[in-house]
Amino acid sequence: MSSLTDLTLRAALDGLSSGAFSSEELTRAHIGAVEAARPLNAFILETPDKALEMARASDARRAAGEAGALEGAPLGIKDLFCTNGVTTTAGSRILGGFTPTYESTVTSQLWRDGAVMLGKLNLDEFAMGSSNETSAYGPVVSPWRRNGDASPLTPGGSSGGSAAAVAAGLCLGATATDTGGSIRQPAAFTGTVGIKPTYGRCSRWGVVAFASSLDQAGPIARTVEDAALLLQSMSGHDPKDSTSLDVEVPDFAAFVGRSVKGLRIGVPKEYRVDGMPAEIEALWEQGIAWLREAGCEIVEVSLPHTRYALPAYYIVAPAEASSNLARYDGMRYGLRADAASLTDTYEKSRAEGFGEEVKRRILIGTYVLSAGYYDAYYLRALKVRRRIADDFTEAFGKVDALLTPTAPSAAFALGENANDPVAMYLNDIFTVTVNLAGLPGMSVPAGLDARGLPLGLQLIGRPLDEGLLFSLGGAIEKAAGFSAKPARWW
């Protein structure tokens, strides 16, 4: 494929701006890459005609001197974002051909700024999963492979399509969402940059809901600067989401490359979990060394309730999901099964429409919210959630940001963790605390393991302090000099 698909978003925008190529040329190159990469199963729906139409309109705007911040850049959209007139599946059969008559706020802002849509990206069903294997449209296969081993690996999840597409050069960047780690873990597994911003930074309007108090949109990109450019466009107050924050959006890209000298970086001792691979431990030490060399002061901090974050999450998220997913009843949209009575129609439609992991979580959520268990489970989990958030508040009294590994391992093989729900849930051990507390978190590629697979480091900031994460992420990116790309096998 042409070198147009190897560009960073920043370089592509510069090339468009200087007239080195048009959006139509850039978009055609990406459409070709998408078609050639079908073995990855990264896209649920390719929209090449729409992409070319948007690209031509973009070239016309640029010629008229009306170029937006992302003018002409072809992007992939996680199929959890509603797109006007383009089917949206959430990776589930239950949406059954649902074609929104409206556009999510986040994607409407990307189009406002001139971006081009290549298609809808695969994901775990309703974003519930850490490996993309729960998608009704089949798993995404990572473009990465272990050295000398052709076993198909997971790109992570739930934003597996987004991460795989960005890593494989199918799009210049992608939207993603993160409820327990679904932006950061796939970014770590694929050698890409992913940021989950502060809860409320991006509007949730028009994003298919999983767990509303935890869900946040964010970008996956090839570089820290690219992630900043995308988040800039995606962020901002939206009256249609009552939890959207009415605060100014800073120029995120301007933070990349700023000195991090004198910053105090916390290293939470509770993240040194039992059984952590030595390579993850070594990578973390390397990250600490890089930030120290960049002039940061490293401080050990304590987040004593860390180990309770995952169990609390597996009450809070399923409880909210069981409530949110009650809307899929086969009456107004989506799949409707034929049955004799109304109740049978509900029960059969939902049995046929939802996959096993989604059903499992709905059942857990229904159970913990049911009479007699609400106080023992749900209310207790909400109080533990407060404890976890308070741990962070305390730590941020002493430090400016935290540095941790993103995930407890490199990418695993498809099928490897599929039969043990709890083992799969442990993937989010380092990321889920951030969702519970509503904080911004970013994964930056930092190196390869012995088998040639990418590993990521996570930066966690104070609420609304994404700017600092972009500065620190930029410092790690520069020190790591991560330039590895998956060798093309597809």
Next chain:
Amino acid sequence: MAIDAATVRKVARLARIAEPEARIEPLARELTGIMNWIEQLAEVDIEGVEPMTSAVSQPAPLRDDVVTEGGDPERILANAPRRAGDFFVVPKVVE
């Protein structure tokens, strides 16, 4: 906390999901496994802690009590599994 087959049937009914009989026992085992893992939350001292329902500390915003959108049945009905005129057609609700 062991979740037995009867509880699975009850919860599946509450959730309006028709679980085939063959799935009841496996689900009971899976859910028991997950709930046993969750039991460790009982170790946390939560005395006097306020439940955290939102990651946003600001009060919910108010808006004027006025109609902002509407009058567009075609968009509302565009994805209806069955429709008649400007109505959704659903199975009989009242016998």
